[in-house]
Amino acid sequence: MFTLTESPGKFVILLILFAFCILWETVELGRAKTVPQRVSVGLHWVMAVVMFLMIPGPTWQALIAVIPIPALTVLFGLAAVWFTVRLVIDVRREGTAHLGHALSHTVMFWTMTWHLGAMAVHRSLRTASSSAMTTGHNHGGHGMAHGHGHGTAMSAMQQAAAPGGTLWVLALIGIFLLGFLLWASIRDLIAAVRGIPGASHATVDAAEGGRGTLYYRLSALSSFAMNFGMVLMSLGLLAPIVPVLGRLNF
Numbered sequence: 001m002f003t004l005t006e007s008p009g010k011f012v013i014l015l016i017l018f019a020f021c022i023l024w025e026t027v028e029l030g031r032a033k034t035v036p037q038r039v040s041v042g043l044h045w046v047m048a049v050v051m052f053l054m055i056p057g058p059t060w061q062a063l064i065a066v067i068p069i070p071a072l073t074v075l076f077g078l079a080a081v082w083f084t085v086r087l088v089i090d091v092r093r094e095g096t097a098h099l100g101h102a103l104s105h106t107v108m109f110w111t112m113t114w115h116l117g118a119m120a121v122h123r124s125l126r127t128a129s130s131s132a133m134t135t136g137h138n139h140g141g142h143g144m145a146h147g148h149g150h151g152t153a154m155s156a157m158q159q160a161a162a163p164g165g166t167l168w169v170l171a172l173i174g175i176f177l178l179g180f181l182l183w184a185s186i187r188d189l190i191a192a193v194r195g196i197p198g199a200s201h202a203t204v205d206a207a208e209g210g211r212g213t214l215y216y217r218l219s220a221l222s223s224f225a226m227n228f229g230m231v232l233m234s235l236g237l238l239a240p241i242v243p244v245l246g247r248l249n250f
Contacts (some may be wrong), residue, residue, distance in 0.1 A: 002014065002055050002056070002057075003056075003057065006249060007249040007250060008250075009250040010232060010233075010249065010250065011055060011056075013229075013232065014051075014055045014229055014232060014233055015052065015055055015056075017225040017226070017228065017229040017232075018048055018051045018052035018055070018225070018226075018229055019052060020221070020222060020225050021044075021048035021051070021052075021222055021225050021226050021229070022045065022048045022049055022052060024218060024219070024221075024222035025041060025044045025045035025048050025222070026045060028041045028044070028045075028219075029041045029042060029045055036086065039082065040082075040083070040086065040105070043079045043082065043083075043109070044105075044226070046079075047076065047079070047108075047109070047112055047226075048226065050063070050072065050112075051112075051226075051229060051230070051233065054233070055233075069116055069119055069120045069123065070120055072116050073113060073116040073117050073120060076109055076112045076113045076116060077113045079109045079112075079113075080106065080109035080110045080112075080113050082109075083102075083105050083106040083109050084106050084110075086102065086105075086106075087099075087102045087103060087105075087106045090102050100184075100187070101223075104180075104181070104184040104188075104223065104227065107177060107180050107181060107184070108181065108184075108226060108227060108230065110177065111174075111177040111178065111181060111230055111234070112230065114170070114173060114174060114177055115174075115230070115233070115234050115237065117170070118167075118170045118174070118237045119237075121160075121166055121167065121170065122167070125160055125167075160240075165240070167240045168240045168241065170237065170240075171237060171238045171239070171240040171241040171242075172241060174234060174237050174238050175238060175241065175242075178230070178231050178234055178235070178238070181227045181228075181230055181231050182227075182228070182231050184223070184227045185223075185224050185227035185228035185231065188220045188221070188223040188224035188227060189220075189221075189224045189228075191216075191217075191220040192217045192218075192220035192221045192224060193217075195213040195216060195217050235248055236248070
């Protein structure tokens with residue numbers, strides 16, 4: 001998805017963020033005590049690994065050769081349902097004391113589902129575009145037919161990105177999802193700097209196990225890395241509504 005030559009900043013930053021998430025979720029997986037905790041942490045670990053593999057093109061292509069994008073979308077959709085159910089259970093059991101943390105996990109997985117779904121739509125449109133161009137070229141013989149095929153392909157992409165089109169609707173949904181994750185990432189970063197409860201699941205863990213401020217700060221940093229990494233990785237999908245984001249490479 002990103003290259004070291006075209007967008008070196010994003011490439012390096014995202015790899016660092018998601019590598020940290022993988023390491024931290026591995027630690028958390030070893031500390032999980034109950035089955036729901038193991039499932040939740042395990043799903044976070046899987047998402048961190050997938051997000052890490054999505055950055056370099058070769059690893060992403062190798063992954064989707066084994067697990068196609070639609071299958072990944074379904075997988076993370078089911079994970080999002082899991083966290084939605086856990087959110088309802090936690091609110092009924094504990095009230096809204098830790099609603100922010102539970103909601104951020106839930107929105108993160110729905111955002112991952114949205115991201116993969118949007119990628120699948122982009123991929124199908126590109127495939128249709130290539131087919132239209134090839135068909136136009138094969139049937140027309142030379143320039144006019146090839147141009148007709150290209151025009152058909154471009155109009156399909158433009159129609160999908162126009163207001164009310166599929167890509168436009170996906171971008172609109174993404175604005176709300178990424179806006180929430182941006183807020184959550186800022187909240188996590190502030191909590192990590194201050195070292196006080198408020199943004200991370202370490203709030204609960206520290207209270208139960210007395211793991212201390214350092215543990216809490218690292219956990220909050222991991223939440224920040226995953227939330228902010230998802231925002232940074234997904235900005236290009238908002239281009240149908242905010243075109244400049246499609247050209248925001250650094």
